[in-house]
Structures are given as C-alpha cells and as structure tokens.
Amino acid sequence: MAIHKHQEFDAEAQELAALAKALAHPARVAIVRLLARRQAWVCGDLVLALPLSQSTVSQHLKELKAAGLVQGEVDGPRVCYCLSPTGWARARQLLGGLLAELLATAASCGC
Amino acid sequence: MAIHKHQEFDAEAQELAALAKALAHPARVAIVRLLARRQAWVCGDLVLALPLSQSTVSQHLKELKAAGLVQGEVDGPRVCYCLSPTGWARARQLLGGLLAELLATAASCGC
DNA sequence: TTCTTTCATCGTTAATTTGCGATAAGCAAT
DNA sequence: ATTGCTTATCGCAAATTAACGATGAAAGAA
Numbered sequence: 011m012a013i014h015k016h017q018e019f020d021a022e023a024q025e026l027a028a029l030a031k032a033l034a035h036p037a038r039v040a041i042v043r044l045l046a047r048r049q050a051w052v053c054g055d056l057v058l059a060l061p062l063s064q065s066t067v068s069q070h071l072k073e074l075k076a077a078g079l080v081q082g083e084v085d086g087p088r089v090c091y092c093l094s095p096t097g098w099a100r101a102r103q104l105l106g107g108l109l110a111e112l113l114a115t116a117a118s119c120g121c
Numbered sequence: 122m123a124i125h126k127h128q129e130f131d132a133e134a135q136e137l138a139a140l141a142k143a144l145a146h147p148a149r150v151a152i153v154r155l156l157a158r159r160q161a162w163v164c165g166d167l168v169l170a171l172p173l174s175q176s177t178v179s180q181h182l183k184e185l186k187a188a189g190l191v192q193g194e195v196d197g198p199r200v201c202y203c204l205s206p207t208g209w210a211r212a213r214q215l216l217g218g219l220l221a222e223l224l225a226t227a228a229s230c231g232c
Numbered sequence: 233t234t235c236t237t238t239c240a241t242c243g244t245t246a247a248t249t250t251g252c253g254a255t256a257a258g259c260a261a262t
Numbered sequence: 263a264t265t266g267c268t269t270a271t272c273g274c275a276a277a278t279t280a281a282c283g284a285t286g287a288a289a290g291a292a
Contacts, residue, residue: 014250014277018172019147023154031145035280036130036138039219043134046222053239061129066281068240073279087238087289098223105216108150111157112209125247125280146250164269177251179270198259198268235292242285249278256271262264 026104032077037062038070042079042093050092053082137215143188148173148181153204156191161203164193 016024033039037060044059045051051059057067071091074080078097082089127135144150148171155170156162162170168178182202185191189208193200 015172016147019151023147023150026150027145027147030141030143030150032141034138034142034145036127036134037280039134039137039141040130042219043222046225054237057239061126062280063282064239065241065283069280072240084239084288087236089239093223098220102220105220108153109209109213109216111154112204114157148250165267168269173250174252175269176253176271180250183270193269195258195269198266200269233292235290237290238288240285240287242283244283245281247278247280250276252274254272254274256269258268258270259266260268261266 022104026108029077029079029101029104032074032079035070037067038074041067041070041074045080045091045093050090052085052088052090054088056091133215137219140188140190140212140215143185143190146181148178149185152178152181152185153190156202156204161201163196163199163201165199167202 016027019027033042040060041056044056053068053071054064056071057064060067062070071080071082075082078094079101080091080097081094082091084090127138130138144153151171152167155167164179164182165175167182168175171178173181182191182193186193189205190212191202191208192205193202195201
C-alpha cells in the first residue's frame with residue numbers, strides 16, 4: 011500500500027489499535043501472563059520459559075515496553091521485567107470502554 | 122524469520138492474540154465502533170464513513186469476519202454488516218480473564 | 233586487566249500486512 | 263439480454279513484522 015493511513019483515524023482508535031497490536035502475538039500474550047503469575051522476571055528466565063531465542067524475546071519485550079504495558083529495570087548485568095500498572099490501567103480503560111459501547115447493540119443484531 | 126512459531130504457544134494465547142490482531146488496526150477499531158453505534162451497516166456506507174477505498178474496507182471486514190467479531194448478510198446486491206454477539210461474548214471472556222489475572226500483580230510491581 | 237555473563241541492537245531473510253486499482257460475480261432492474 | 267449497482271477477489275507494490283545469529287555494551291568476577 012505504500013502509505014499506512016493510521017493518522018486518518020481518531021486518537022482513541024489509534025491508541026486502542028496500538029494496544030491491541032502489542033498483544034497481537036502469542037509470545038507477547040505469554041510474556042504478559044508469565045509476568046502476571048510471578049511479578050518480576052529476569053530476561054534470561056523469560057527466555058528459558060519461552061520457545062524463542064534470546065534476541066527474539068528481547069524484541070518482543072521491546073514492543074511491550076513501547077506500548078507501555080511492561081517495565082524493565084536494570085539490576086547489575088541483568089534486567090528485571092514486570093508489568094506496568096499505569097499502562098494496564100489505561101488498557102483496562104480503553105478495552106472496558108469499547109466493550110461497554112458494544113453491550114447495547116451486540117446483543118441485538120437483526121441483519 | 123522464515124517460520125512463525127505461533128503453534129508453540131498454548132491455544133488460549135493463540136486465540137487471544139488472534140483477537141487482538143483483529144483489533145490491531147485503527148480502521149478495524151473504527152469499523153467496530155461504527156457497528157456499535159448503528160447496529161447494521163451496508164458495506165458501501167462503511168466505505169463512505171472511512172478514509173479508505175472500497176477494496177481496502179472489504180479486506181478489513183474480511184479479517185473481522187475471520188476473527189468472528191463481525192457478521193455479513195447478503196441482502197440483494199448489498200451486504201449488511203453487524204457485530205457478532207457470540208464473537209464478542211468470547212472476546213469479553215478472554216479479555217476479562219486476562220485483565221483479572223493481572224489485577225493481583227499489576228498493582229504491586231517492585232522491581 | 234581480562235574473562236564471563238547478561239542483555240540490547242544490527243543485519244538479514246522470509247512472511248505477512250496494508251492499500252489500491254482492476255477485474256469478476258451477483259442481483260435487480262430495464 | 264443488457265445495463266447498472268454493489269461487493270468480493272486478484273494481483274501488485276511498499277511497508278512492516280517475526281525470527282535468528284552475530285556482534286556490541288555494561289557490569290561483575292577472577
């Protein structure tokens with residue numbers, strides 16, 4: 011397509027789409043769930059828990075960080091990852107808003 | 122990467138990721154919201170409401186249908202689109218489940 | 233200092249996505 | 263039958279993503 015038209019849509023749609031994109035890969039969903047179960051993981055342990063190489067896991071973590079869903083803190087030679095409370099608060103707000111919008115109509119589609 | 126490793130992850134992560142991918146573009150978020158506001162849209166009206174060509178809108182609708190979030194019903198020469206109640210019930214279940222898993226830890230990350 | 237460990241980044245390859253115009257397919261008229 | 267409208271699909275170009283190995287950079291241990 012040459013040019014992506016993301017800018018043509020309103021800010022909230024873009025934000026929701028960006029958030030959804032961060033979760034649009036099973037590896038990233040898996041990372042989020044691992045972080046939910048045990049609240050802090052060293053990067054290397056995440057690599058051991060996932061069927062992916064170190065560089066690939068690092069790349070997925072970078073995307074989750076860019077989306078604001080995950081935080082990393084340097085601890086000597088290692089990096090400790092955990093979920094970002096503010097990022098997930100926003101996610102909850104956006105997703106909850108969308109699902110609420112849908113509640114009225116989704117139950118009565120007569121087309 | 123050559124080979125995508127989606128199969129290496131558990132079914133629920135894959136399902137959640139597929140759902141997120143369907144919402145990972147602002148055009149598709151916009152379509153869902155339009156369908157939420159007015160419960161049935163003819164394809165051509167969606168095209169008029171979006172800054173995209175007919176073929177591109179049709180493509181996005183195809184992806185939303187494949188994800189089970191949208192239904193299309195042929196009505197003479199036109200096609201009437203609306204949200205899929207069962208698809209959104211599943212989405213609510215999966216997203217709600219994820220957010221619930223996060224509730225415990227996301228508020229207390231001390232890394 | 234030198235070595236080792238840990239992680240991020242670079243460069244590459246393959247696949248997928250986005251977007252469009254053009255074409256086909258279906259239906260309802262004329 | 264032919265025409266006109268509506269939507270889906272095809273084929274293409276450009277961009278992005280997924281994955282990996284290899285190479286860096288930073289910190290701690292020897």
